[in-house]
Amino acid sequence: MADGNVLLVEGKDDQFVLKHLTRNHGIPEDSFKIKPKDGISVLLDTLDVELLASDVQRLGIVVDADLDIASRSVLA
């Protein structure tokens, strides 16, 4: 089940932060896979294919919201 849960993040820093955040909250490490991308643009450009992964059950995304929000949308 855990294999099918994926959380996409912008990069390695976010992966690190989220790993610790989940650990501090007692969430088992294998609950979902945290997959770092090489920046927000790569994350957005590859999102449609991540959704087509044959083993994905749930897909979550974490992106920075301290910048121009409109530019961080797939629709932008």
Next chain:
Amino acid sequence: MEAQVLQSVGASIPLESLEVRDFRAFEDLRVERLARVNLIVGKNGVGKSTLLEALRLYANRGAFSIIQKILYTRDEEAPLPAFSGKQETVNKLLPIKYLFHGREDIGLHRGPLSIGPVGRPEESLSISGEFYYVKGRDYERVKDDDELKKLRKKVVPGLSISMGSDFRIDQPLDKEDLQTGAAFSLYPPVARCVFVFADGLDMDETAELWDSIVLTDLENDVLKSLRIIDQNVERVNITTGAMRLVERTEVARGPRRREREPEVDRVPIVKMTGLSEPVTLMSLGDGMNHLFGISLALVNAKDGILLIDEVENGIHYSVQQQLWRLIFDAAVRLNVQIFATTHSWDCIEAFQKAMQHGLEQDGQMIRLQREDGRIVATLFDARKLSVATREDIEVR
């Protein structure tokens, strides 16, 4: 050859889309776009081989001999029953029901199954299960349930095979002549079609395909492909051995019978640099043998369709990209549309790499998967495939 030279010449392909209805595992499978080279993936049992069967049947305009071959390769072909007059017996024995989705017994107007371009019924192959009765010197199709009830003891099951308004063949299944290969000529192929099984071509087919290209330029294509694995391949040929009588049990032609038939052993042999005597192709390994089958089939499928089951079989991952480059090159040059299945991630990566630099429009991957009990197709074009391989996304 340089990548730029390989740009598609824009020749049209036999099938630009595909819809398969009521055929085996497919209730209604739609593939909205087909490319020149199509790689088919998916988990076991989602119908990768079935898709190849559908294409083979379509290309051969539903030829009954192909139907028999398809059933035979899946061990579903029982000897066709002699007509007993009892419908239950006939139904139980009748293997043709396996052609239809749901596998229910053949009834009146069962199906039809159909295979063809999306939204173009007049260009699609249509096959329905029917009942027939003898009228004069001909067979007549049973029209409705009332007629079936009335003629109950006189009917035989069969298939009605049609395409558009000007092609229709009724094949009652107790007619002796259609159990021989003779009926094949009744079906003008939609496109030339060559099929390569997962374990390669059989000896007869290999020899037949070789004979049709020997001493032509196409021989070079075959040689080139063998050199992907071993640079030392100089020449290739097929020997003609002594004739001998072989006892064989013939199931494909209906009632089981034993026959002694003359057969000639024909063995592919290869001249290698540095060796004075030729060696058998078999002795060079499974990969070489499979490659020989693929390349031979490819050049023989000129202006037609090539189907390859488990294309990567026995072929080391390090040469797969070269293999795909060669397949793409020949497909464009010889105007062949290709459908190949695979389970291998290496194969998908090699396929994706071979498509780069000018061939992006010529290839795509088709994934079959089960969704809410139905099998559906998801398409991966060059960009999606490149994202999947770069970002390590499991798309099989």
